[in-house]
Amino acid sequence: MAIGGPQAIRIPLGHPPIVFAVPGSKDLVDKAMAHLSWQPGACSFKTFDNGELSVKLEQSVANRDVFVVCARDDGENEVNLSIMRLMLLIDAIRSEAPYRVTIVLPCLEYARQDRRVVAGEAIPPKLLLRCMRTAGADRFLTMDLHNQAQAAFSPAGAVLDELSADRYLAHYIRTSVAGFDQDTFLVCATNGGGMKFTRRMADELRTGFIMADRFRPKAGGPGEIKIIADSRATAVEGIIIVDDMFDTCGSLAAVCEALQAFAPQAKLFAVATHGYFSGDAHVQIKKLVETRGLEWLAVTNSIDQSSALRRLSSVGLRDRLKVIDVSRLLAGGIIRIHLGESVNLSRFRGLCPSSVDPVLAEAALVPQQQYTHITGLHEATPRAVMWD
Numbered sequence: 329m330a331i332g333g334p335q336a337i338r339i340p341l342g343h344p345p346i347v348f349a350v351p352g353s354k355d356l357v358d359k360a361m362a363h364l365s366w367q368p369g370a371c372s373f374k375t376f377d378n379g380e381l382s383v384k385l386e387q388s389v390a391n392r393d394v395f396v397v398c399a400r401d402d403g404e405n406e407v408n409l410s411i412m413r414l415m416l417l418i419d420a421i422r423s424e425a426p427y428r429v430t431i432v433l434p435c436l437e438y439a440r441q442d443r444r445v446v447a448g449e450a451i452p453p454k455l456l457l458r459c460m461r462t463a464g465a466d467r468f469l470t471m472d473l474h475n476q477a478q479a480a481f482s483p484a485g486a487v488l489d490e491l492s493a494d495r496y497l498a499h500y501i502r503t504s505v506a507g508f509d510q511d512t513f514l515v516c517a518t519n520g521g522g523m524k525f526t527r528r529m530a531d532e533l534r535t536g537f538i539m540a541d542r543f544r545p546k547a548g549g550p551g552e553i554k555i556i557a558d559s560r561a562t563a564v565e566g567i568i569i570v571d572d573m574f575d576t577c578g579s580l581a582a583v584c585e586a587l588q589a590f591a592p593q594a595k596l597f598a599v600a601t602h603g604y605f606s607g608d609a610h611v612q613i614k615k616l617v618e619t620r621g622l623e624w625l626a627v628t629n630s631i632d633q634s635s636a637l638r639r640l641s642s643v644g645l646r647d648r649l650k651v652i653d654v655s656r657l658l659a660g661g662i663i664r665i666h667l668g669e670s671v672n673l674s675r676f677r678g679l680c681p682s683s684v685d686p687v688l689a690e691a692a693l694v695p696q697q698q699y700t701h702i703t704g705l706h707e708a709t710p711r712a713v714m715w716d
Contacts, residue, residue: 370387
């Protein structure tokens with residue numbers, strides 16, 4: 329018997345969570361961890377003189393429930409460099425016997441190359457998920473896929489969960505568009521492929537729905553944008569253009585031109601989940617603001633927008649790009665995966681930024697050093713069991 333009487337013994341149970349961030353993801357991870365009261369995992373990245381990369385874990389991950397967040401930041405890393413770093417980090421984690429490795433991809437890279445248009449083309453997003461699975465990933469979490477069929481790209485033995493930012497975008501529109509009125513505003517889909525996402529936005533905002541569809545008036549002729557609507561243009565005061573992503577903004581420019589012809593008096597706004605803003609997108613946006621009546625664009629921070637904001641600042645339009653924080657949405661998905669809950673329950677998917685998330689609220693009260701085991705946590709009556 330120990331001198332001084334019985335001693336308290338801490339028995340570790342469960343699989344304590346730990347979250348790592350690939351360079352470029354730190355800002356998003358820090359915001360998500362603030363909702364969870366967790367500390368990011370420690371790892372180091374370096375590049376040798378010959379250009380090769382090195383990744384090293386700075387703490388144990390044995391028997392831990394590991395999450396790795398990889399978000400694009402063009403100002404920090406080139407995208408293919410980030411993917412290679414991610415692969416090395418997954419391999420390093422898997423070699424240390426974790427309980428599970430979940431890869432959080434706020435925006436699935438290469439998502440636009442989701443099918444083989446002509447013979448001989450690759451399907452990169454399918455290959456990317458398969459490579460991560462081979463490196464050691466067990467599960468994937470992403471947000472607003474470019475094509476719903478990409479959910480089937482998940483490799484055998486792995487799960488691909490998809491979150492949606494539509495409630496966050498709709499909440500921002502309701503609170504930030506001056507004079508927003510569901511009776512005089514319309515939601516516009518940019519093409520047939522984005523109709524489902526745009527329809528959800530229209531239902532959430534309770535507005536009318538129109539579509540900007542591309543067609544060819546005659547065989548071999550140039551494509552034109554035609555507005556398909558059942559609303560009178562004279563009654564429209566504002567139009568919300570909705571897409572899953574903005575890249576070079578060429579398609580957005582064509583849609584804005586068609587909408588200006590359809591309803592010249594309407595104010596135009598544009599929202600999307602992912603904002604790449606590659607090439608001369610900032611120049612294109614400047615033209616839309618000056619000649620097409622575009623009030624502003626809004627995207628989430630699924631992709632870091634620091635670089636885009638700098639380029640828009642160079643043309644005097646920094647305030648025209650609005651960034652919507654979805655870190656709480658990602659945090660909610662992470663904690664539910666850790667607790668073995670579904671991220672597809674309507675009670676979770678229906679939460680907007682102004683709603684209370686009971687699971688996150690409970691998790692925020694639990695210091696990470698005591699977070700050894702949680703059981704019986706349900707969305708309706710959350711409770712935590714901790715062992716000291």
